[in-house]
Amino acid sequence: MQNFEYCTPTRLIFGQGVIARLPEELGRIGKKVLLTYGGGSIKKIGLYQKVLELLQGFEITELPGIQPNPRYDPSVLDGVRLCKEHGIEVILSVGGGSVLDCSKAIAAGACYEGDPWDLISYKVKASKALPIVDILTLAATGCEYDCGGVISRTETNDKIGYIDPLLFPVCSFLDPTYTFTVPPTQTAAGIADAMNHSLEQYFCEDATLMNDGFCEAGLKSLMVNGKACLKNPEDYTARAEMMFVCTLACNNIMSLGNSASGWPMHGIEHALSGYYDITHGEGLAIITPRWMQHILSERTLPRFVKYGVNVFGINPALPEMEIAQRAIAATHAFFEEIGIPMHLREVGIGPERIGEMAHHIAVNEGLEHAYVPLTEKDITQILLASM
Amino acid sequence: MQNFEYCTPTRLIFGQGVIARLPEELGRIGKKVLLTYGGGSIKKIGLYQKVLELLQGFEITELPGIQPNPRYDPSVLDGVRLCKEHGIEVILSVGGGSVLDCSKAIAAGACYEGDPWDLISYKVKASKALPIVDILTLAATGCEYDCGGVISRTETNDKIGYIDPLLFPVCSFLDPTYTFTVPPTQTAAGIADAMNHSLEQYFCEDATLMNDGFCEAGLKSLMVNGKACLKNPEDYTARAEMMFVCTLACNNIMSLGNSASGWPMHGIEHALSGYYDITHGEGLAIITPRWMQHILSERTLPRFVKYGVNVFGINPALPEMEIAQRAIAATHAFFEEIGIPMHLREVGIGPERIGEMAHHIAVNEGLEHAYVPLTEKDITQILLASM
Numbered sequence: 001m002q003n004f005e006y007c008t009p010t011r012l013i014f015g016q017g018v019i020a021r022l023p024e025e026l027g028r029i030g031k032k033v034l035l036t037y038g039g040g041s042i043k044k045i046g047l048y049q050k051v052l053e054l055l056q057g058f059e060i061t062e063l064p065g066i067q068p069n070p071r072y073d074p075s076v077l078d079g080v081r082l083c084k085e086h087g088i089e090v091i092l093s094v095g096g097g098s099v100l101d102c103s104k105a106i107a108a109g110a111c112y113e114g115d116p117w118d119l120i121s122y123k124v125k126a127s128k129a130l131p132i133v134d135i136l137t138l139a140a141t142g143c144e145y146d147c148g149g150v151i152s153r154t155e156t157n158d159k160i161g162y163i164d165p166l167l168f169p170v171c172s173f174l175d176p177t178y179t180f181t182v183p184p185t186q187t188a189a190g191i192a193d194a195m196n197h198s199l200e201q202y203f204c205e206d207a208t209l210m211n212d213g214f215c216e217a218g219l220k221s222l223m224v225n226g227k228a229c230l231k232n233p234e235d236y237t238a239r240a241e242m243m244f245v246c247t248l249a250c251n252n253i254m255s256l257g258n259s260a261s262g263w264p265m266h267g268i269e270h271a272l273s274g275y276y277d278i279t280h281g282e283g284l285a286i287i288t289p290r291w292m293q294h295i296l297s298e299r300t301l302p303r304f305v306k307y308g309v310n311v312f313g314i315n316p317a318l319p320e321m322e323i324a325q326r327a328i329a330a331t332h333a334f335f336e337e338i339g340i341p342m343h344l345r346e347v348g349i350g351p352e353r354i355g356e357m358a359h360h361i362a363v364n365e366g367l368e369h370a371y372v373p374l375t376e377k378d379i380t381q382i383l384l385a386s387m
Numbered sequence: 388m389q390n391f392e393y394c395t396p397t398r399l400i401f402g403q404g405v406i407a408r409l410p411e412e413l414g415r416i417g418k419k420v421l422l423t424y425g426g427g428s429i430k431k432i433g434l435y436q437k438v439l440e441l442l443q444g445f446e447i448t449e450l451p452g453i454q455p456n457p458r459y460d461p462s463v464l465d466g467v468r469l470c471k472e473h474g475i476e477v478i479l480s481v482g483g484g485s486v487l488d489c490s491k492a493i494a495a496g497a498c499y500e501g502d503p504w505d506l507i508s509y510k511v512k513a514s515k516a517l518p519i520v521d522i523l524t525l526a527a528t529g530c531e532y533d534c535g536g537v538i539s540r541t542e543t544n545d546k547i548g549y550i551d552p553l554l555f556p557v558c559s560f561l562d563p564t565y566t567f568t569v570p571p572t573q574t575a576a577g578i579a580d581a582m583n584h585s586l587e588q589y590f591c592e593d594a595t596l597m598n599d600g601f602c603e604a605g606l607k608s609l610m611v612n613g614k615a616c617l618k619n620p621e622d623y624t625a626r627a628e629m630m631f632v633c634t635l636a637c638n639n640i641m642s643l644g645n646s647a648s649g650w651p652m653h654g655i656e657h658a659l660s661g662y663y664d665i666t667h668g669e670g671l672a673i674i675t676p677r678w679m680q681h682i683l684s685e686r687t688l689p690r691f692v693k694y695g696v697n698v699f700g701i702n703p704a705l706p707e708m709e710i711a712q713r714a715i716a717a718t719h720a721f722f723e724e725i726g727i728p729m730h731l732r733e734v735g736i737g738p739e740r741i742g743e744m745a746h747h748i749a750v751n752e753g754l755e756h757a758y759v760p761l762t763e764k765d766i767t768q769i770l771l772a773s774m
Contacts (some may be wrong), residue, residue, distance in 0.1 A: 005401070007397065
């Protein structure tokens, strides 16, 4: 077992109706609030109105229009400027992972005198960040319980995972009913995203029994409850468990004490959505079975066997290589079953820039240190197999 | 799924050699330290000397001699007095769960003007507590990652679980090598304690797939790694994983979102060790299979089936009642196999005070609200079956 340090100080406030506690929790932190949100779905479900009603007496500045794959320019820069202009004391992020990711970068940038890109690109370590509270409306990324956010800078095709312990939300309000109206494509992308987080932690050299049981439970729960959410979008129990598992899947608690995988599928996907602005969860789903096929070897076989038997219930008496192949096929089939387009060409990515992307990934993502090290050639092969 | 709130702000610093960071972590909090410990085993393994060496320049006051089932009088009272006399800024608990439990009560009592029993007995809610740092030398109770402690007051046979979010340790140093010298009886009691924590969370009405997977992984890991620790007390990987699972088993993360069991076996055991000062983990192990047998019914059968199949690998094709009975027998057999005396009479408890204890439990432990409600008569039957 590897040495580790772990601390997640975020308070999870989970369940139907918990938003009633927002004024109390927010009021402890500050009265001058930057309210961040996305394209307006929070207005359609009445959440925006509810928040304003609850926050009478607070001084609210709004930053709307944060997009999926949130942008450094304009969103982060606008947010930082608003915080400085209005003396913001706390950021309230209402929406999904993109809004919260963007809010985290704003929180750090608002307490820094220079160009916020210095922080995001790790040129400078933040010494302070504004406190963040979030109300989650999408079960997927788990950023409500971690200290990272992914920021895109389109002019350079950069998509950087910006991580700093200063960025843990103070508290996350998780009401599953806010996810009832999430459309099937986004629900499916969320399932794939969180499953991939579990898989990135599962495929490593030295997982403990606890690590494995935790990841396997997450994967099984996401498949069962994810399908139930797609079948009946207002199935409270299924939406709730999906939301809860997503929350636990990205803060490393599933892989404490092992040497970790290096998150190779995320390394590859960040280039896809950095270059083509595709949905992160869909990109991950497409990459997943091709990456699995690419890294399957005598060395990795035992992992695949455990995965196949424990997650998909494949007969352990079969030959090991057959269990592994069935497990990879079952992974692919599940993503297809929940409606994810499983080829890059279906999400608008042709072969033209594969070489360029593979080079970008090889240079920037450190995948030579992954569980199975990946060279530029490996990455090219995985991308071509995903076409 | 039930609404819940969850926050565990403790920083876990885990692995061989992590104690080197003690001065840095403690120094951030304060220089006036109350060093609490037990019967001297930390001197035998050189940890006491190492701590003093690392903490040169700190002002250290010692509270030695904290016993298993830590006492209100003298330990808590002495600790509170020392804190007040010496202006203590931080408590450093070095030892197992008893030392840390006692330190938590001291931390609250030191910031309260009245009788500390007011706090422990929930007559008064603490408004403040001293910060606590711990170095753990025993894998068992999980109190290094929760905010509770159990305090005994012998003159009244009271054993109270004192819980307050103010009592989370700031950070817990978990070096598995400090558990190498834990004798087999205490190692076994630790295994049983943490297994029971998982079982108390597993047997409930509405567990999610995630809850179940988490508890099952904990149970399986404790059985495999626990046996490995007994076989080779210096098996680092086994000691490490056992320590890690124990840490996760008592802070409710395994049962978030379900309506919980009411921890009935703990309710019963607290009277046993309150009246007879037996080892908590042994008491729990003795009670466990008898409680299981007592609550087995058509209603609870599906839980037992899931437990038997997923934890012990019992053939799911067998009749359900047979699976349940085999699961209970396997639980009993495991505790016997690791050397736990499985009858109350073997730990010095005769039938004389069973009625008195059952009455005390029925009045004080709220077991009428447990997963399967227990009356005084039920409790008597479970205790008699445990003789």
